[in-house]
Amino acid sequence: ALPISPLLKQLQQFQERHTRLGLVVDEYGELLGLVTLENILEEIVGEFTTQSPSQTGKFLRQEDGSILLEGGSNLRDLNRKLGLHLPLDGAKTLNGLILEHLEDIPEAGTSLKIAGYPIEVIQTQDRIVKVARIFPLPQKPQ
Numbered sequence: 001a002l003p004i005s006p007l008l009k010q011l012q013q014f015q016e017r018h019t020r021l022g023l024v025v026d027e028y029g030e031l032l033g034l035v036t037l038e039n040i041l042e043e044i045v046g047e048f049t050t051q052s053p054s055q056t057g058k059f060l061r062q063e064d065g066s067i068l069l070e071g072g073s074n075l076r077d078l079n080r081k082l083g084l085h086l087p088l089d090g091a092k093t094l095n096g097l098i099l100e101h102l103e104d105i106p107e108a109g110t111s112l113k114i115a116g117y118p119i120e121v122i123q124t125q126d127r128i129v130k131v132a133r134i135f136p137l138p139q140k141p142q
Contacts, residue, residue: 011040021128034099038092065136068122071095071129084136086115095129 014020020037059082060068067082073094075086091097098106098121101114106129110121116137123131 007040007043010035011037011044014040023127031103034091034096036096062133066133067136068131068133069094071098071132082136084117084134086117094132098129098132 010022014022014037022035024032024035026032058070059073059078062068069078071094075088075092075094075097078084078094079086079088086094086097091100097114098112098119101112102110105127106112106121106124108121108124112119118135120133121129121131122133123129
């Protein structure tokens with residue numbers, strides 16, 4: 001967990017600890033959110049134009065119509081590739097969106113709804129969502 005600290009100081013701590021993800025806590029130890037190395041770099045230099053391979057996100061369509069997704073999948077890419085309408089005003093990845101929505105670190109089997117989409121956490125590892133299942137909304141007839 002990370003105390004509130006200036007961006008450049010936190011960037012240095014990420015470099016020293018060889019980590020890319022941290023939980024933000026306040027002076028009372030209350031969890032405030034999640035910060036990634038990418039979040040800090042984007043605050044300093046602006047939005048990146050290319051995505052790292054881990055953020056391209058793989059997905060696998062299931063027979064029941066659901067889709068298995070990597071937690072590190074970029075939300076904008078998911079919306080574009082799968083025709084979803086997940087919110088883009090906060091977190092940038094599916095993992096971040098789930099953590100932001102729950103305000104907690106979920107266990108496998110946790111179910112929730114975001115923007116009307118039923119989502120199930122399938123696998124977690126090291127306090128992140130590795131795999132989740134999303135059930136796309138039925139298409140409205142035109």
